Each structure stands twice: as C-alpha cells, then as structure tokens.
Amino acid sequence: xxxxxxxxxxxxxxxxxxxxxxxxxxxxxxxxxxxxxxxxxxxxxxxxxxxxxxxxxxxxxxxxxxxxxxxxxxxxxxxxxxxxxxxxxxxxxxxxxxxxxxxxxxxxxxxxxxxxxxxxxxxxxxxxxxxxxxxxxxxxxxxxxxxxxxxxxxxxxxxxxxxxxxxxxxxxxxxxxxxxxxxxxxxxxxxxxxxxxxxxxxxxxxxxxxxxxxxxxxxxxxxxxxxxxxxxxxxxxxxxxxxxxxxxxxxxxxxxxxxxxxxxxxxxxxxxxxxxxxxxxxxxxxxxxxxxxxxxxxxxxxxxxxxxxxxxxxxxxxxxxxxxxxxxxxxxxxxxxxxxxxxxxxxxxxxxxxxxxxxxxxxxxxxxxxxxxxxxxxxxxxxxxxxxxxxxxxxxxxxxxxxxxxxxxxxxxxxxxxxxxxxxxxxxxxxxxxxxxxxxxxxxxxxxxxxxxxxxxxxxxxxxxxxxxxxxxxxxxxxxxxxxxxxx
Amino acid sequence: xxxxxxxxxxxxxxxxxxxxxxxxxxxxxxxxxxxxxxxxxxxxxxxxxxxxxxxxxxxxxxxxxxxxxxxxxxxxxxxxxxxxxxxxxxxxxxxxxxxxx
Numbered sequence: 007x008x009x010x011x012x013x014x015x016x017x018x019x020x021x022x023x024x025x026x027x028x029x030x031x032x033x034x035x036x037x038x039x040x041x042x043x044x045x046x047x048x049x050x051x052x053x054x055x056x057x058x059x060x061x062x063x064x065x066x067x068x069x070x071x072x073x074x075x076x077x078x079x080x081x082x083x084x085x086x087x088x089x090x091x092x093x094x095x096x097x098x099x100x101x102x103x104x105x106x107x108x109x110x111x112x113x114x115x116x117x118x119x120x121x122x123x124x125x126x127x128x129x130x131x132x133x134x135x136x137x138x139x140x141x142x143x144x145x146x147x148x149x150x151x152x153x154x155x156x157x158x159x160x161x162x163x164x165x166x167x168x169x170x171x172x173x174x175x176x177x178x179x180x181x182x183x184x185x186x187x188x189x190x191x192x193x194x195x196x197x198x199x200x201x202x203x204x205x206x207x208x209x210x211x212x213x214x215x216x217x218x219x220x221x222x223x224x225x226x227x228x229x230x231x232x233x234x235x236x237x238x239x240x241x242x243x244x245x246x247x248x249x250x251x252x253x254x255x256x257x258x259x260x261x262x263x264x265x266x267x268x269x270x271x272x273x274x275x276x277x278x279x280x281x282x283x284x285x286x287x288x289x290x291x292x293x294x295x296x297x298x299x300x301x302x303x304x305x306x307x308x309x310x311x312x313x314x315x316x317x318x319x320x321x322x323x324x325x326x327x328x329x330x331x332x333x334x335x336x337x338x339x340x341x342x343x344x345x346x347x348x349x350x351x352x353x354x355x356x357x358x359x360x361x362x363x364x365x366x367x368x369x370x371x372x373x374x375x376x377x378x379x380x381x382x383x384x385x386x387x388x389x390x391x392x393x394x395x396x397x398x399x400x401x402x403x404x405x406x407x408x409x410x411x412x413x414x415x416x417x418x419x420x421x422x423x424x425x426x427x428x429x430x431x432x433x434x435x436x437x438x439x440x441x442x443x444x445x446x447x448x449x450x451x452x453x454x455x456x457x458x459x460x461x462x463x464x465x466x467x468x469x470x471x472x473x474x475x476x477x478x479x480x481x482x483x484x485x486x487x488x489x490x491x492x493x494x
Numbered sequence: 495x496x497x498x499x500x501x502x503x504x505x506x507x508x509x510x511x512x513x514x515x516x517x518x519x520x521x522x523x524x525x526x527x528x529x530x531x532x533x534x535x536x537x538x539x540x541x542x543x544x545x546x547x548x549x550x551x552x553x554x555x556x557x558x559x560x561x562x563x564x565x566x567x568x569x570x571x572x573x574x575x576x577x578x579x580x581x582x583x584x585x586x587x588x589x590x591x592x593x594x595x
Contacts, residue, residue: 141556148563152570159574168578175571176524180515183531186560187508190535190553194501194542199552 013084016064016092017132023056024125031118044116047107053121054103057128061096064089080200082136086491090484091135091270094345098262099128101352101467104459105359106255112362113161113253120157124259127153131267140189140199143271147185147235150264151178158252158260170251173244174260177234181241185231188224195220201279208280225280229288232275235268238322239295249315254362257311258355261318262348269344272329273337277492290330294423296323301427305434308368310358313434314351317393320431321347327408327424331415334489339404339411341485346392346404346474353389353467357382360456360464372438373447382453385468387439392471394435395428400474500541507534521578521585525571532564 011018027049035045082088103124109115130149137143155178159171193199195218196207211217230241237245249257276284300320307313325347328340360382361372376383392401405428412421456464474481507530514527536557543553579585 141552141559144556145559145563148567152563152566155570155574159577162577163581165578165581168574168581171574172521172571172578175567175574176515176528179528179567179571180512180531183508183511183528183535186532186535187538189556190538190542193553193556194538194546197546199556 012067015067016060017129019063020056020060020125020129020132023053023060024122024129027052027056027125028119028122031122035118045118046110046116046120049118049121050103050107050110053125054100056125057096057100057103060128060132061093061100064092064096079138081139081142082133083138084136085494087273087488088136088270090488091266092132094348095131095135095263095266096128098266098348098352099124099259101463102255102258102262102355104463105258105352105356107459108457109253109255109359109362115161115253117160120160123153123157128263131263134267135270137271137274138201140193140201140204143275144182144186144189147268147271148182150267151182154178154256154260154264157256158248160256161253166251167253170248174248174252177244177248181231181234183231184227184234188227188229188231191220191224191227193224195224201274204279205281211280222285225285226288228275229285232268232272233288233292236265236272236322237319238292238326239299239319240292242296242299242319245319246312246315249318250309250311254311254355254359257314258352258359261314261355262351265318265322266344266348269325269340273340273492276329277337284332286330286332289326290417290420293323293326293330293420296320296326297424297427299323301431304431307434310368310372313438314354314358317431317435318347318351320427321393323427324405324408324424327412327417327420330420331411331417333411333415334486334493335411335414337489337492338482338485339407341488342407342481343404345481345485346400346471349467349470350389350392350401353385353464353471354393356460356464356467357386357389360460361453372442373445374450375442375453378450379453382456383442385464386442388468388471390435390439394432396432398475400471403475403478497541497545500537504534504537504541507537519587521575521587524587525568525575528571529564529568532560532567536560 030052031045031049034040035043103121106120127150130146130153134143134146134150137146155171155175158174159168161167189199192204196204198204198207208221211221234241234243249260252260296319300316300318300323304313304316304320307316321343325340325343328336328338328343330336331339361375372386375386388399392399395402395405397406405424409421409424412418412424511527511530511534515524515531518524518527539553539557539560541553543551543557547553575585
C-alpha cells in the first residue's frame with residue numbers, strides 16, 4: 007500500500023507545503039496578537055525551502071520513481087525525460103522565487119498568497135510534465151494557468167497589472183478551450199485518451215482510408231492550443247502586453263516555467279502520442295514566423311520588458327526548429343535550447359529586477375550603466391550576447407546545435423531563416439549593450455546594489471553561460487537520454 | 495438522433511463563443527462567451543461518450559472535470575473584472591484597453 011505513493015512523493019510534499027503555508031499565512035497574518043504581520047518574505051523563504059526539498063526528493067528518489075505502478079499508469083508516467091525536465095523546472099522556480107524577495111520589500115507587496123499560488127502552480131507543472139493522459143494533461147494545464155492568471159493581476163491598484171491579468175485570462179482560457187476541443191475530437195474519433203492507446207491507434211494514420219477528419223481536426227486544434235500557450239507566432243496575440251503589464255517577478259515566471267512544461271507536454275503528445283499524425287507543417291510555419299517576428303518587432307521597442315517578451319517569442323521560434331525536424335537530434339537540440347533558454351531568461355530577469363529601484367522601464371534609462379555599475383553592465387552584456395548567439399557563450403551553442411539538427415534532417419530553409427534572423431536579432435541586442443556602454447541618459451540614475459540572492463543567482467547563471475562551451479557534454483548526454491526515453 | 499447533428503450543434507456553439515470572445519466590448523460578455531466555449535466542448539464529450547464509450551464513460555468523466563474548471567475560471571475572471579472595475583470605473587473593452595503600445 008505504501009508503494010502506491012512512492013512515485014508521487016515530490017508532488018505530495020509540495021502540495022502539503024502549499025496547504026501548510028497557506029494556513030500558516032492566514033492564521034498568523036490575521037492575528038491581532040502579533041499585530042497583523044505581513045508574512046510575504048516569511049512564506050517566501052519557506053516556499054523556497056519547500057521547492058528545494060521537493061527537488062531533493064525528486065532527484066535523490068529517482069530509483070523509487072520509475073515503479074510503473076498500474077494505478078498511476080493511467081494518469082502519468084515517470085521516466086528519464088520527466089526526471090530531468092522536472093529537475094529543470096524546480097531549479098528555475100527556485101531561482102525565480104529567490105529573485106522576488108527584494109521586489110516584495112521595495113514594492114511593499116504584502117500578499118503572501120503570491121508564493122502559495124506559485125507553489126501550487128509548480129506542483130501542477132510537475133504533474134503536467136509527467137502527464138500521460140489527455141484528462142490529466144488538461145487538468146494540470148488548467149491548474150497552472152489559473153494560478154498564473156491570479157498572480158498576473160496581483161497588483162490590485164495598478165491598471166497595468168489588472169489589465170494584463172485580464173488579457174492573460176482571456177488568452178489562456180481561449181487557448182485551453184481550443185485545446186479541449188481538440189482533445190474531444192481525438193477522443194471521439196479514437197475512443198481513447200491515454201497516450202499509450204493513442205500511440206497504438208494513431209500508428210495507422212498514414213494509410214489512406216484511415217485518415218479520419220476527426221483525428222486531423224483534433225490534432226490541429228491541440229497543436230493550435232499548445233502554440234497559443236507557448237506564445238508562438240501567429241498566436242502570440244497579447245503576449246508582449248501581458249509580459250509588460252504584469253509585475254516583473256510574474257513576467258519572469260511566465261517566460262520560464264510554463265514554457266518548459268508546455269514543451270514537455272508538446273513532446274509527449276506529438277512525439278509519443280501521435281508520431282505520424284502530427285502536423286509537422288504547422289510547427290514549421292510557426293517556427294519561421296516566430297523567428298522573423300522576434301527579430302523584426304523587437305527592433306522598434308523602447309521598453310525593456312517588451313523587448314524581453316519579443317526576444318522570448320523569437321527564442322521560442324528557434325526552439326521549435328528542433329521540434330519541426332522530427333529526428334532524435336532535433337528533440338535533443340530542443341531540450342538543450344530549453345535548458346539554456348531557461349538559464350538565460352533567469353539571468354535577464356534577475357538583472358531587470360536588480361535595476362528596478364528607480365523604475366527603469368525604458369531602454370534609454372539604461373544609459374551609462376557601465377559608468378555607475380560596471381559589473382552589472384558586463385553581466386547584462388554577457389546575457390544579451392548569449393541571446394544574440396555570439397560564440398563562445400551558451401546561447402551560441404544552443405543555436406548551433408539547433409541549426410545543426412535542422413541541416414541534418416534536410417530542413418535547409420529552416421536553418422537558413424534561423425541564421426538570417428539570428429543575425430538581424432543581433433542588432434537590437436547589441437544596441438542595448440551600446441546604449442549601456444556608450445550612451446548618456448538625460449538624467450543620470452544611480453542604482454542601489456542588489457541583494458545577495460540576486461547576486462548569487464546572477465553569478466551562477468552568468469558563469470554557466472560563459473563557461474558552458476568548455477564542458478558541454480553533461481548537458482548533451484542528459485538531453486540525449488531524455489530524447490531517447492521519449493521514443494520508448 | 496444522429497451523431498452529426500449534435501456535433502454540428504456543439505461546433506456552432508463553439509464558434510459563437512469564439513466570435514463573441516474576440517469581438518465583445520463588454521468584459522462580462524467575454525466571460526460568458528468563454529463559458530459558452532467550454533460548455534460546447536462538454537456537449538462534444540458527452541455525445542461521444544454516449545455513442546461510443548458506454549463501457550468506461552471517459553467523456554462523461556472528462557466533462558465533469560471541465561465543468562469544475564470552468565466554474566473556477568469564471569470565479570477568477572469575475573474577480574479580475576471586479577478589480578479592473580474598481581480601478582477604472584468601467585468594464586468596457588475599447589481600443590485603449592486592447593492595444594497598449
């Protein structure tokens with residue numbers, strides 16, 4: 007009986023931590039005896055600790071987790087792929103939570119429920135990554151999205167933030183509706199919701215006569231729903247507005263964690279669940295469009311968060327190249343791209359949060375950063391160069407491997423569009439660096455030094471970005487194992 | 495009672511919901527269209543389950559979950575609309591709400 011729950015120990019722990027922290031926060035922050043303390047950094051540190059303990063349970067309990075228990079087989083499956091994806095997710099969540107503490111202090115943001123919702127959405131993302139059934143996948147996606155709708159609108163007095171929350175809700179609910187319609191068409195045409203059964207049924211799709219319009223519609227709608235969620239073009243409707251309007255820690259969460267888990271889901275559904283029925287052309291088209299839009303639209307931006315939003319749209323386009331290939335190298339390059347993208351984005355948002363003291367919103371505010379904070383300027387330039395894909399930084403390695411995989415399977419057009427847009431994108435990244443080092447702002451802004459959490463995080467991520475090229479083989483072998491276990 | 499008739503009905507409701515969600519000027523109407531989308535998919539699930547899956551009823555189970563999630567989403571949507579109303583004193587979606595250059 008005890009064996010039943012060994013597989014879900016990390017999730018059980020983090021759900022218990024969520025509930026205990028919620029009750030703790032409610033009981034103590036409404037108690038008159040302690041004078042109604044705002045418990046946000048208390049709950050924040052405990053939340054960070056619980057994410058790290060979940061990571062420990064997950065990483066160290068690996069031999070226990072691959073028990074293919076019949077009870078859990080209906081809803082999720084643990085293997086190498088989910089193991090490493092969940093480790094990446096928990097590491098990025100821990101990094102992003104540790105960035106927020108300074109923000110809570112400065113903005114006088116007292117709601118401890120922020121951290122509780124983040125923990126809840128982390129748990130649902132753990133389920134999302136290992137989901138093996140359309141029902142489980144949809145439930146996990148919805149739980150994660152619902153938590154994020156709330157925290158995107160969490161600054162109640164600001165029109166910006168509540169507007170961004172509403173846009174996120176409409177966009178997310180719309181995409182969930184489309185995803186669900188696709189699930190219903192697949193269920194109706196095949197009678198199965200479990201990925202194992204779907205994989206068996208959909209292997210005969212190529213035979214003419216078995217090409218059912220219901221399955222085609224279902225796969226199309228599911229693909230469109232997923233592409234909405236990872237904000238690929240042409241489904242990126244309000245993503246820049248949402249990224250710009252939400253509070254900055256929420257933007258950091260939005261651009262890292264859901265992308266990791268939705269990509270994991272995409273890989274499960276489209277590589278394992280329906281390998282031959284996949285509409286590869288739609289991912290092909292979206293990847294090209296995202297790369298082009300990410301490169302061109304970011305040039306006209308004057309606000310830092312919108313620039314990061316468009317650059318993340320562009321990066322999603324590069325990562326989708328890996329998916330459009332359809333080979334194991336393609337999947338491996340996708341996973342390498344996701345890993346390096348997560349680290350680069352944590353780095354970029356830590357810097358944006360560090361510069362927040364004097365409300366830097368516009369790029370012009372970054373002028374002469376090199377004279378006031380030279381080390382911060384150097385870190386920011388390393389991050390921007392890595393996004394642009396300049397060797398020998400980590401971003402170059404990920405883009406190189408993606409284009410290599412695309413060439414290896416014959417998608418020459420995709421690789422050439424990728425290279426061209428990468429070069430075009432270099433322009434606005436380097437313009438940012440130039441403005442930092444050689445520009446003069448109209449009013450000189452003095453930034454306070456950042457707190458210890460962010461400085462540790464920046465040190466770790468920027469040293470990873472700089473030194474990755476010396477020893478890339480652990481990441482390569484890890485992602486190779488993940489890609490292989492996806493096909494089994 | 496043919497299968498195609500019910501599927502056409504649910505597709506019709508789904509498209510009305512999508513059209514209304516995209517083009518409505520009122521935030522509350524947008525939330526109602528969202529509910530319409532999720533309920534159209536529920537009709538789909540229940541129909542398929544009735545016609546094809548009388549042993550396991552996966553569609554019915556899925557639609558119960560979807561009903562619960564739609565309720566939660568409506569609650570969150572209403573809360574966000576209420577906080578927008580407090581800030582802005584109107585629930586109108588116009589060009590300045592949508593485009594935020």
